[in-house]
Amino acid sequence: MTTIEVRGLTKRYGPETVVDDLSFTVEPGTVTGFLGPNGAGKSTTMRMILGLTTPTRGTVRVGGREYARLPVPLTEVGALLDAGAMHPGRRADDHLLAIAQSNGIPRTRVGQVLGLVGLEKVARKRAGGFSLGMRQRLGIAAALLGDPRVLIFDEPVNGLDPEGIRWIRGFMRGLAAEGRSVLCSSHLMSEMALTADHLVVIGKGRLIADTGMSEFTRANGEGTVLVRAEPTGDLARHLTVAGGAVRQGPDKALIVSGMDSAEIGRLAAYHGVALSELTPQAPSLEDVFMAMTRDSVEYQGAA
Numbered sequence: 001m002t003t004i005e006v007r008g009l010t011k012r013y014g015p016e017t018v019v020d021d022l023s024f025t026v027e028p029g030t031v032t033g034f035l036g037p038n039g040a041g042k043s044t045t046m047r048m049i050l051g052l053t054t055p056t057r058g059t060v061r062v063g064g065r066e067y068a069r070l071p072v073p074l075t076e077v078g079a080l081l082d083a084g085a086m087h088p089g090r091r092a093d094d095h096l097l098a099i100a101q102s103n104g105i106p107r108t109r110v111g112q113v114l115g116l117v118g119l120e121k122v123a124r125k126r127a128g129g130f131s132l133g134m135r136q137r138l139g140i141a142a143a144l145l146g147d148p149r150v151l152i153f154d155e156p157v158n159g160l161d162p163e164g165i166r167w168i169r170g171f172m173r174g175l176a177a178e179g180r181s182v183l184c185s186s187h188l189m190s191e192m193a194l195t196a197d198h199l200v201v202i203g204k205g206r207l208i209a210d211t212g213m214s215e216f217t218r219a220n221g222e223g224t225v226l227v228r229a230e231p232t233g234d235l236a237r238h239l240t241v242a243g244g245a246v247r248q249g250p251d252k253a254l255i256v257s258g259m260d261s262a263e264i265g266r267l268a269a270y271h272g273v274a275l276s277e278l279t280p281q282a283p284s285l286e287d288v289f290m291a292m293t294r295d296s297v298e299y300q301g302a303a
């Protein structure tokens with residue numbers, strides 16, 4: 001089982017602490033969403049996991065070992081950091097072959113990974129002519145060359161069209177289903193809600209939340225119910241007696257919390273009140289995330 005264990009990880013640049021005593025674990029068989037506003041320290045953390053940036057303090061272990069001690073790192077950890085980082089004049093297969101050869105990976109693997117990401121038909125085309133989505137697939141093919149148990153994706157859906165986003169989402173889910181540990185950064189909660197099993201949220205380099213996605217949704221997704229009835233007066237009283245908290249909503253609607261729509265519907269039927277609307281209103285997870293990280297956003301627009 002290959003986990004990523006981050007313990008007390010800290011990075012300072014001059015007087016700035018950009019990653020601050022961060023600890024979390026990425027478990028096999030899961031997609032862990034690494035969330036934070038711009039500048040929160042996600043890329044710096046990922047670069048430290050990959051041995052590309054030296055921590056000021058703290059440790060990172062992949063499968064129990066530091067990156068520098070992994071005999072053939074590419075066979076343990078694959079990463080997609082910057083899809084633009086490839087020679088535009090080089091053909092896709094040559095790009096992958098160069099990486100394979102410098103890491104002692106057999107050349108037959110190049111065709112396999114091109115197939116995995118659906119680029120076999122453009123294998124002999126130059127990467128310079130690729131769309132962002134194709135470059136992203138080529139970057140993922142490179143990350144998969146060593147068949148690693150751990151995969152790290154830094155904002156992989158940034159700038160992609162809906163089809164590209166759907167493909168990457170499904171691909172990451174597939175990698176986790178094979179038992180791999182997948183760490184994927186994003187600044188969008190809505191994106192992670194559809195992809196991740198687990199969430200690690202940071203702001204200004206510090207840990208804000210480390211929680212299962214379903215626990216997060218359960219804890220933060222309990223919303224209110226919008227109810228319309230004629231007349232509302234009696235219903236509001238019945239709801240309050242039954243333990244609901246009721247306030248006035250728009251256009252004579254009632255906003256009820258503390259009861260779900262089934263309970264409200266039953267209570268209205270019991271008292272012979274005809275409802276014209278009964279709508280659950282879940283708070284958006286994006287709103288919850290923004291509230292969590294509000295204090296750690298670098299540049300805020302004027303309210």
Ligand SMILES: Nc1ncnc2c1ncn2[C@@H]1O[C@H](COP(=O)(O)OP(=O)(O)OP(=O)(O)O)[C@@H](O)[C@H]1O
Nearest residue numbers: 013018036037038039040041042043044045155187
């Ligand atoms: N080499 C460096 N020298 C000085 N400061 C740096 C360096 N690299 C990153 N930083 C600073 O560290 C902070 C965190 O940056 P980082 O790129 O890790 O954040 P992020 O969460 O990935 O954000 P984004 O999504 O905007 O890339 C930023 O304030 C950034 O300016």
